[in-house]
Amino acid sequence: MKGDETHKRFSVARETRASTITLILAVPAIIVLFALPAFASRVLLQELFYVFTMLSLAQLWNLLAGSAGLISVGQQAFVGVGAYALFAFAVIAGLDAVLSIVLSGALAGLVAIPAALIVFRLRGAYFAIGTWVVAEVCRLVLAQVKQLGGGTGTSLPPDVASSIVGLDFVRNFFAVRGPAARDMMVYWLALLLALGTFALVYRLLRSRHGLALSALGDSETAAESTGVDVFRTKFLIYVLTAVATGMVGALIFLQKARISPDAAFSLIDWTAYVIFIVVIGGIGSMEGPIIGVAIFYLLQYYLAALGSWYLMLLGGLAIVLMLFAPSGIWGVISHSLGISLFPVRRRLVTITGSGPEHGGKG
Amino acid sequence: MLGWIDTLLQGILLGGLYSLYATGLSVIFGIMRLVNLAHGDLIVLGAFLILAATSAGVPLIVACAVVVPLMFALGYALQAVLLNRALGRNILPPLLITFGLSIIVQNGLLETFSADTRRLDIGHLQSASLPLGGGIAIGVMPLIGLGAAIAVILLLNALFYRTAVGRAFRATSDDVEIAQLMGINNRSIYALTMGISLAVCALAAFFLGTRANFDPSIGPARLLYAFEAVIIGGLGSLWGTLAGGIVVGLAQTIGAHIDPEWQLLSGHIAFLIVLVIRPRGLFPRAVD
Numbered sequence: 001m002k003g004d005e006t007h008k009r010f011s012v013a014r015e016t017r018a019s020t021i022t023l024i025l026a027v028p029a030i031i032v033l034f035a036l037p038a039f040a041s042r043v044l045l046q047e048l049f050y051v052f053t054m055l056s057l058a059q060l061w062n063l064l065a066g067s068a069g070l071i072s073v074g075q076q077a078f079v080g081v082g083a084y085a086l087f088a089f090a091v092i093a094g095l096d097a098v099l100s101i102v103l104s105g106a107l108a109g110l111v112a113i114p115a116a117l118i119v120f121r122l123r124g125a126y127f128a129i130g131t132w133v134v135a136e137v138c139r140l141v142l143a144q145v146k147q148l149g150g151g152t153g154t155s156l157p158p159d160v161a162s163s164i165v166g167l168d169f170v171r172n173f174f175a176v177r178g179p180a181a182r183d184m185m186v187y188w189l190a191l192l193l194a195l196g197t198f199a200l201v202y203r204l205l206r207s208r209h210g211l212a213l214s215a216l217g218d219s220e221t222a223a224e225s226t227g228v229d230v231f232r233t234k235f236l237i238y239v240l241t242a243v244a245t246g247m248v249g250a251l252i253f254l255q256k257a258r259i260s261p262d263a264a265f266s267l268i269d270w271t272a273y274v275i276f277i278v279v280i281g282g283i284g285s286m287e288g289p290i291i292g293v294a295i296f297y298l299l300q301y302y303l304a305a306l307g308s309w310y311l312m313l314l315g316g317l318a319i320v321l322m323l324f325a326p327s328g329i330w331g332v333i334s335h336s337l338g339i340s341l342f343p344v345r346r347r348l349v350t351i352t353g354s355g356p357e358h359g360g361k362g
Numbered sequence: 363m364l365g366w367i368d369t370l371l372q373g374i375l376l377g378g379l380y381s382l383y384a385t386g387l388s389v390i391f392g393i394m395r396l397v398n399l400a401h402g403d404l405i406v407l408g409a410f411l412i413l414a415a416t417s418a419g420v421p422l423i424v425a426c427a428v429v430v431p432l433m434f435a436l437g438y439a440l441q442a443v444l445l446n447r448a449l450g451r452n453i454l455p456p457l458l459i460t461f462g463l464s465i466i467v468q469n470g471l472l473e474t475f476s477a478d479t480r481r482l483d484i485g486h487l488q489s490a491s492l493p494l495g496g497g498i499a500i501g502v503m504p505l506i507g508l509g510a511a512i513a514v515i516l517l518l519n520a521l522f523y524r525t526a527v528g529r530a531f532r533a534t535s536d537d538v539e540i541a542q543l544m545g546i547n548n549r550s551i552y553a554l555t556m557g558i559s560l561a562v563c564a565l566a567a568f569f570l571g572t573r574a575n576f577d578p579s580i581g582p583a584r585l586l587y588a589f590e591a592v593i594i595g596g597l598g599s600l601w602g603t604l605a606g607g608i609v610v611g612l613a614q615t616i617g618a619h620i621d622p623e624w625q626l627l628s629g630h631i632a633f634l635i636v637l638v639i640r641p642r643g644l645f646p647r648a649v650d
Contacts, residue, residue, distance in 0.1 A: 071457060073399070118634055121641040122593070124453045125397035129589045130637075133630050136586060140627040267582065272465060279458060308469035315465035322455040322462070323447050 010350055014206065014343045022341040033191055037184040038174065045187040049255060051297055052190040056197040056248045057270065058277040058289035060241045063201045065275075066284035067213045068237045071124075074131030075245055076271050077115070077138045078108040080264035082246030083253035084142050090160045090254075092147060097164045098189070101250040108246020111138070112239045120234065132267075139265035153260025161257060186255045193251060197244050202286060204240075205344040209233055214345075268311070276314050279321055282328030286342035291329050368498050369619040370612065375500065377591075377611030378508025379573060381604040382566035383584050384591035385514055386559035388603040391592055393535045393555045396445065396456055400464035402585030404560055407467050408433050408567030409576050410475055412482060422484060430564040437560030441553040449552075464581065471578035482571035507569040511607070514562055515600045531555065535598075583626075590633035596643025605644055609636070 037045060057075070065071045085104035089095045095103070119130035143151045162178055164185050171181040204210055212233045215223035224230055249270070253259050263269070273296065281292025303310045325332055334340055383405060390396050398404075408429055415425035440463075448455035484503070491499040522528040533541040534551045542548055570576060570584070587610055594609050595602030610629045617628025636643070 065454065071454060073461065118637055121637055125395075125457050126589075126593065128457055129397060129399070129586065130593075132582075133586055133590065133633060137627065137630045137634070140630070144623060144627075268465075272461070275458065275461065283454070308472045311469045312466045312473075315462035315469075318462040319444070319459050319466075322458050323444070326452075326455055 010348055012346050013349045014346055016340055016343055016347075018339040018341055019343050030195065034188070037187055042180055042183050045183050047297075049183075049187050049190045051293055052187075052194040053248050053252050054273065054277060054296065055289055055293045056190075056194045057245065057274045058281075058293055059194075059197050059201050059286070060245050060248075061271075061274045062278045062283060062285075062289050063204070063237060064241050066278065066288075067205060067210070067217070068234055069217055070234060070238060071128045072131040073128045073267070073271050073275075074133070074135035075241075075274065076265045076267055076269070077131070077135035078112065078242040078245035079249030079252070079270040080135070080142065080261070081111050081138055082108045082249030083259055083264040084145075084148055085246065086250035086254055087148055087154065087156065087259055091154075091157060097160055097254055101189070101247050101254065104250035105243045105247035108249070109239050109243035112242030115242075116235050116238045120231070120238075135265055135267075139261045142264070143261040149260065151261060153258065153263070156254070156257040156259075158257075161254065186251065189251055190255075193244075193248055197248075198286070200240070200244065202342060202344070204237075205286070209236065210344055213237070272314075276318055278328075279318055280328055282330030282332075282334075284327070285330050285334065285340075286344070287334070287340075288328050288330040295329070364496055364498060365619070369615050371498065371500055372504075373612035373615035374608050375504035375508055375611070376615055377604075377608030378504065378511040379566070379569050379607075380587045380591050380610050381511040381607030382507065382514065382562065382569060383588035384595075384603045384607050385511070385518070385600060386562035386566070387585075387588045388592045388595070388597075388600055389518065389562070390555055390559045392598045393531055394552050396552075397453075397460070397589075398556075398559070399457065399460040399585065400467055400581075401460075401559075401563070401588060402583065403464045403467040403471075403581030404433070404436075405563045405567050405570060405584050406576060406578060406581040407471060408560075408564040409482070409571040410471055410480070410578075411564075412568060412571060413475075413480055416482065422482065426564070426568050429567070430561050433564035434557040434561040437563075438553045438557035440560075441556035442549070445556065446549045446552060449549075464585075468578055468581055475578060477577055477579070479575040479577045480571070481575050482568065484572050488572065503569070503572055507573070510565060510569065511604060514565065515604055518558070518600060527554075587629065590629065594633060594636045594643055596646035598647035599643075599645045602643060602645035602647065609644075 033048075036048070040048075057079070061072070061075055064075075082101075082104040085107040086097075086100050089100035089103050090097050093100075115131075115134045119127055119134060122130040142148065148154060161182050164182070167178075167181055167185055170176075170184055171178060174181065174184070176184075205213070212223065212228040215226065215228055216230060216233065220230055249264070253264065256263075277292035277296045278289055279292070280295055281290065282288030299310075299314070303313065306313070321328065327335070383402075387398065387401050390398055411429045411432065412422070412425045415428060416422050420428070444459060444463075445456055448459055487503060490502040492502060492505070493499045520528075522531055530541070530546045530551055531554075533544065533546060534548050538548050541551075587607075590610050591606035592603050593606070595604065595606030609632060613632035614625050614629040618625035620628075
């Protein structure tokens with residue numbers, strides 16, 4: 001922003017008053033979340049573990065579908081590959097559980113490279129089913145691996161989860177027993193992954209790749225003509241998402257301590273629920289998945305006992321929402337109030353007024 | 363050697379069934395560029411409807427004759443009431459609506475009919491086969507299934523290429539806006555298309571239910587086979603879809619012949635290989 005005549009009066013900004021307030025409030029909130037294991041019950045930690053992992057998966061799917069236009073119904077492929085990789089690294093290779101999570105993410109990314117090269121040949125809605133086929137292939141291949149339990153699955157030996165780096169320190173520091181200390185460790189890991197995923201998506205959307213993505217969303221042809229490499233941008237997003245999804249999958253199954261092909265590659269658990277969270281909260285915004293996961297958690301808590309009626313209700317809600325409010329709850333709120341807590345768009349603001357208030361969305 | 367010939371024959375016959383699954387999907391792909399994620403579950407719904415009618419004492423053939431038009435009406439209503447509202451440049455709403463529908467149909471069937479496996483009983487026809495000599499025999503029902511797949515394609519091609527309404531279908535497929543300018547109501551064309559798609563699903567359901575056991579959970583796998591057949595065959599060509607179904611069927615039976623556990627995997631891998639070497643399918647027609 002060099003100071004010539006025009007730039008004295010206008011400036012490009014992304015921060016809004018709401019976003020600054022959010023940022024200030026986020027710091028103590030995150031501190032409280034990190035300190036929570038000191039006084040919260042184990043049940044609460046386990047519930048929050050579920051919320052954080054689902055939130056991470058939702059942010060990642062939202063990045064793929066909402067920002068990059070890559071509507072995948074096959075993200076369970078990378079949850080499952082990450083989960084199985086964790087078992088392979090931790091049980092067969094005997095590595096530390098935390099290191100195994102990182103390596104599992106890397107492996108999921110490696111699987112995503114050939115997968116992307118194949119399914120990127122399919123466009124739009126066909127891409128969606130293509131990703132599903134990839135997930136089926138991963139499931140069927142891993143069900144053949146006898147060392148990992150084959151089709152029926154296997155359990156994580158107790159010594160793996162109790163060998164996490166720092167577990168002994170946590171146990172002594174909080175004077176708790178092994179399983180409680182384990183719950184704390186996986187809780188912190190889930191919180192770290194959720195924050196890391198959030199930061200990754202937020203930074204990515206505010207980078208030049210984010211700008212490229214929003215250009216792609218408007219018109220692929222126009223974006224390409226201004227120098228956006230469509231394939232490279234989408235490929236990068238797809239592989240990055242797979243790495244993070246794989247890490248979340250590894251962590252989920254470290255906590256579950258039991259794996260089977262059907263559980264690790266579950267379409268309902270790792271894709272249908274995730275899509276529901278994003279769609280009800282608001283696709284294409286950072287705030288959407290946060291609202292979505294809260295609503296999903298409440299529905300799950302009160303109605304999951306209804307079994308198949310619960311699933312029908314979720315399906316019905318998703319349909320109604322797609323028809324009447326395709327931008328979700330956050331879409332309705334931000335449209336009517338004009339606020340943005342995690343702004344990724346650049347706005348034009350006047351400097352010569354009392355402050356950065358006006359300006360359209362750009 | 364004879365074992366292999368038998369395997370290939372079975373694969374082609376299985377391909378006929380997959381082609382029946384896929385034809386309905388191919389038609390809505392071709393005309394609306396719509397992907398129906400509930401396609402497989404709707405086939406299973408058709409099978410359960412036929413089953414419910416026969417359990418009430420209705421003869422099987424009559425049950426089919428009722429369920430086919432019933433599924434046509436369901437498809438018409440589905441498109442007219444739900445999916446036509448979500449048309450547009452954004453492919454997300456129709457995709458997610460059909461995804462939601464898939465979950466509703468699957469769990470609705472589970473709630474109504476339980477998770478037990480069922481079968482449509484056709485008496486002695488079930489095991490009837492034609493001996494071809496040398497110890498090879500082909501089942502009568504699978505053969506009728508392949509014949510039905512071919513008949514459906516002949517019928518649909520006649521509809522699309524020889525009738526006035528068929529011209530409207532093709533015009534809508536080529537360019538919706540121009541078709542609308544010519545006075546075609548694209549929404550009713552779309553509703554008819556979905557009706558045709560589900561009517562074919564009902565027919566496929568009959569052959570699914572008489573060939574093997576079914577339960578509410580098997581829909582998604584049928585969707586994947588159908589989708590693979592459509593993409594392998596090439597978008598916009600129904601004969602291509604038949605060929606695609608046969609490729610998937612052959613890949614599955616050949617895989618199963620080598621190791622029973624490889625049956626499903628080899629079908630999917632055949633699809634991925636075709637996607638790598640011929641991304642537009644074996645017989646591409648439409649550009650999209």
